[in-house]
Amino acid sequence: MSWLELSPAEWTAVHLSLKVSFWAMLASLPFGIIVALLLARGRFWGHSLLNGIVHLPLVLPPVVTGFLLLILFGRRGPIGAFLDQYFGIVFSFRWTGAALACAVMAFPLMVRSIRLSIEAVDTRLEVAAGTLGANPVWVFVTVTLPLILPGIIAGMVIAFAKAMGEFGATITFVSNIPGETQTLSAAIYTFTQVPGGDAGAMRLTIVAVVIAMAALLLSEVLARGVARRIAAA
Amino acid sequence: MSIDIDVTHRFGAFRLAARFTGGAGVTALFGRSGSGKTSLINIIGGLLRPDRGRVVIDGVTLVDTDRGIFVPKHRRRLGYVFQEARLFPHMSVRRNLLYGRGFVPAGERVAVEPIVAMLGIGHLLERRPAGLSGGEKQRVAIGRALLASPRLLLMDEPLAALDESRKGEILPYIERLRDEMRLPIVYVSHSVAEVARLATTLVVLNAGEVAAAGPAAEVMQRLDLSPLTGPEGTGAVIDGTVAAQDERYGLTLVATPAGELRIPSVAKPVGAPVRLHIRARDVMLADRRPEGLSALNIIAGVIAEIGSPVGAAVEIRLDCQGVPLVARLTRLSLDRLGLAPGRTVFAVVKAVSFLPEEPGKREGSAADAAD
Numbered sequence: 001m002s003w004l005e006l007s008p009a010e011w012t013a014v015h016l017s018l019k020v021s022f023w024a025m026l027a028s029l030p031f032g033i034i035v036a037l038l039l040a041r042g043r044f045w046g047h048s049l050l051n052g053i054v055h056l057p058l059v060l061p062p063v064v065t066g067f068l069l070l071i072l073f074g075r076r077g078p079i080g081a082f083l084d085q086y087f088g089i090v091f092s093f094r095w096t097g098a099a100l101a102c103a104v105m106a107f108p109l110m111v112r113s114i115r116l117s118i119e120a121v122d123t124r125l126e127v128a129a130g131t132l133g134a135n136p137v138w139v140f141v142t143v144t145l146p147l148i149l150p151g152i153i154a155g156m157v158i159a160f161a162k163a164m165g166e167f168g169a170t171i172t173f174v175s176n177i178p179g180e181t182q183t184l185s186a187a188i189y190t191f192t193q194v195p196g197g198d199a200g201a202m203r204l205t206i207v208a209v210v211i212a213m214a215a216l217l218l219s220e221v222l223a224r225g226v227a228r229r230i231a232a233a
Numbered sequence: 234m235s236i237d238i239d240v241t242h243r244f245g246a247f248r249l250a251a252r253f254t255g256g257a258g259v260t261a262l263f264g265r266s267g268s269g270k271t272s273l274i275n276i277i278g279g280l281l282r283p284d285r286g287r288v289v290i291d292g293v294t295l296v297d298t299d300r301g302i303f304v305p306k307h308r309r310r311l312g313y314v315f316q317e318a319r320l321f322p323h324m325s326v327r328r329n330l331l332y333g334r335g336f337v338p339a340g341e342r343v344a345v346e347p348i349v350a351m352l353g354i355g356h357l358l359e360r361r362p363a364g365l366s367g368g369e370k371q372r373v374a375i376g377r378a379l380l381a382s383p384r385l386l387l388m389d390e391p392l393a394a395l396d397e398s399r400k401g402e403i404l405p406y407i408e409r410l411r412d413e414m415r416l417p418i419v420y421v422s423h424s425v426a427e428v429a430r431l432a433t434t435l436v437v438l439n440a441g442e443v444a445a446a447g448p449a450a451e452v453m454q455r456l457d458l459s460p461l462t463g464p465e466g467t468g469a470v471i472d473g474t475v476a477a478q479d480e481r482y483g484l485t486l487v488a489t490p491a492g493e494l495r496i497p498s499v500a501k502p503v504g505a506p507v508r509l510h511i512r513a514r515d516v517m518l519a520d521r522r523p524e525g526l527s528a529l530n531i532i533a534g535v536i537a538e539i540g541s542p543v544g545a546a547v548e549i550r551l552d553c554q555g556v557p558l559v560a561r562l563t564r565l566s567l568d569r570l571g572l573a574p575g576r577t578v579f580a581v582v583k584a585v586s587f588l589p590e591e592p593g594k595r596e597g598s599a600a601d602a603a604d
Contacts, residue, residue: 122319124315124317124319125319125321125322127280127306127319128313128315128319128321129321129332130279130305130306130307131278131279131280131306131307131309131311131312131313131378131381131387132307132312132332132333132336132377132378132381133307133308133310133333133335133336133337133381134307134332134333134336135305135307136307142332143321146323147322147323
């Protein structure tokens with residue numbers, strides 16, 4: 001069974017993918033909740049435009065999204081240059097750039113999941129909380145947030161899974177540098193491009209399947225626990 | 234305590250233009266669905282911002298569109314009990330009850346124990362709302378509103394979602410809020426029975442306007458409102474006191490200015506106030522004092538008003554030594570007896586037709602009598 005053993009380089013790719021996906025998921029979560037709230041509850045000019053922009057990565061070719069990120073967040077891009085100059089944050093050809101690409105690609109899925117759960121909340125409960133003296137922020141924290149928790153968890157898991165599988169936008173934006181930006185998908189791709197790489201591709205494929213399955217099972221367990229806690233009245 | 238409302242609001246083709254004052258006790262907003270009563274209570278509660286007008290509770294201006302005042306609902310200190318209990322499903326009953334308490338300044342908080350005991354929900358504290366019955370949920374919702382120390386309690390058809398026996402379970406609690414806690418209540422309902430039983434002040438709404446407003450007994454007897462209250466609804470409200478209990482026959486003797494009336498037993502001590510609701514359809518009239526009748530209550534009165542006929546029926550308002558009574562007769566009977574305003578007649582009311590004050594407690598009183 002020695003062919004199942006991962007080489008150090010392969011471990012690096014797996015580890016990097018987990019790190020990139022984790023941060024992509026976590027960093028986009030606050031934005032995901034805010035945008036989902038805006039889309040679910042907001043009545044403002046540009047609502048459809050915001051909705052379109054959020055969903056664009058879902059329908060654009062990933063390579064286009066990657067290229068746009070390169071233009072905007074590259075060292076000389078308008079946003080990239082600004083962040084580099086004032087905050088010392090660099091995305092291009094770094095793992096942080098891979099996380100950004102994954103976050104952007106997973107964002108529509110996360111927002112969609114959270115938005116659906118917000119739309120399912122009985123707003124009459126929020127009104128009742130208001131009549132009891134709670135201000136809107138406290139109503140959100142104590143009533144809305146606990147009720148949409150299953151949607152948030154589902155959104156986080158699906159964003160994580162999407163990030164684990166992201167390939168096109170990442171490789172376009174931050175290339176395929178072993179140890180820095182070579183994620184699981186990129187490593188599998190590389191294996192398929194060299195003679196005799198099939199065994200390595202298979203090993204990483206098994207890892208990808210196991211991680212994806214574990215994520216789905218975890219989300220199931222979490223969601224069930226939450227559902228029990230907030231059993232509908 | 235005073236409630237002073239003068240608002241106009243328009244949504245689509247519907248126009249609400251209401252002005253009334255209320256005070257201590259229960260101010261009932263009565264009307265059919267679509268009459269604007271729920272919009273009105275939502276304006277008081279801050280759930281709806283009126284186009285124009287003022288809402289002043291106990292001297293505190295909550296809304297004044299001319300002066301640009303609109304106090305948001307979480308700063309109004311008004312309890313609100315909705316038709317559906319609206320308990321938070323992710324919290325235990327205890328946490329639901331305590332939700333609003335934290336917003337009340339420490340010195341003004343009411344004690345939890347007496348309210349939990351009064352509502353009989355002590356055994357539910359650790360349960361989730363999902364497992365409670367409709368009546369239990371509504372009692373928790375009332376407790377939750379009370380523990381937020383409101384200066385006024387708003388109730389929007391709190392019994393409408395409950396079946397008849399559950400209604401009987403909740404009504405006594407609302408009476409205790411009115412009588413023991415002396416909490417002013419604005420109560421929205423389309424049920425004549427509830428309004429007759431609870432209301433101190435009655436505001437009748439029709440198509441967005443106030444059709445009548447005033448002391449409940451006065452408004453209830455008005456014949457011109459019977460198209461709004463419906464054929465089952467018209468009747469008189471009489472306030473009396475318990476004069477004696479007749480345990481042998483399970484009757485209570487009630488003293489009213491019109492004389493003593495016998496009604497099915499209510500479990501109240503002698504001297505306690507009792508409100509009777511006598512529906513017009515349960516009253517017969519005779520032109521001389523009848524004899525040999527099974528009916529226990531015969532009240533002499535003077536015909537004060539004869540309403541306009543509706544189909545075969547006509548309603549007649551009597552003045553029985555200041556106490557109003559309404560009877561519904563056929564037009565044929567009216568003509569045969571030659572009834573006209575100013576004539577003295579005798580109203581016959583069967584004891585069983587009195588709507589008992591506390592249906593939920595009648596079994597208890599029967600058990601007391603058996604001791």
